[in-house]
Amino acid sequence: MNLSKTSKYAFRVLGQMAKNEKELYSAQQLHKEIDVPERYLRRLLTDLSKYGFIKSIQGRQGGFAFARDISKIFLIEIVVAIDGLDSIDGCILGYDSCAFDHACPMHNIWEETKRKVIETLTKTSLKDIQNAGLKL
């Protein structure tokens, strides 16, 4: 049950880019739109392109654009790429080996809630959040 700051940044970036899903965004432009340190953002964008969510275009007039259909990019994929599945799915007490045959005291209590979290992240795509957060 952990979402790193970097994953949060990734959500911000990709969420912002999803607003105009075909547009080519430069790091500088994105930095102005969301609150992420510019150099760190640049590295993150490079990483996100390596993960295959976006593609990078080098050179002047370059930038980043989605490499895949945003209706098929699900939040869970982003978290898994950056933090790994265990950050969400791992034992709530942090035990390495916590399974049905050797469960921690909170295993059963937590299971359903964890399932809910994973379900939400699994079924929510960038398309689903495309036009949220604008209503002012």
Next chain:
Amino acid sequence: MNLSKTSKYAFRVLGQMAKNEKELYSAQQLHKEIDVPERYLRRLLTDLSKYGFIKSIQGRQGGFAFARDISKIFLIEIVVAIDGLDSIDGCILGYDSCAFDHACPMHNIWEETKRKVIETLTKTSLKDIQNAGLKL
């Protein structure tokens, strides 16, 4: 959506102590039973007693025992004491000011899931996990 390692340790400790809710536990004994570094555990136990979950008894034959009825110690209290409420309740994108009048793109999508997490932590007491995790 963040649970520090320290909170996980606290869950382990208090969960272990709940198995015999009246017993007086020394730090050394608890260290043998759960996987938490001894010195760190000692500091944590002192903190947990300051938070009022347990009481400490100094001197030889001293140790720690619950200060309150474990059926009324809820998991959310432990997280809040150690990490603060925002670690769970805060904006999923990490924005400081994310509320109904200025919501982040994921606010609505995440709201129900967050509610579920908080609900589970709020209604689960140490008594509820008292006898879990023993079945082998």
Next chain:
DNA sequence: ATTAAATGCCACTTGCATGTAGTATTTTAC
């Protein structure tokens, strides 16, 4: 009284995520 076994306090160290800097590379505009 002395010793032993426990907690309490404070400062220091370590490890890792986060953040920064410099420079190389790529591509377009002119």
Next chain:
DNA sequence: GTAAAATACTACATGCAAGTGGCATTTAAT
């Protein structure tokens, strides 16, 4: 073909949670 504007790479710096160490204090057993 040269300069400008973008990404790519690699190394270093910083901050904070996690972990360690030394010593003081408290209390019980002997």
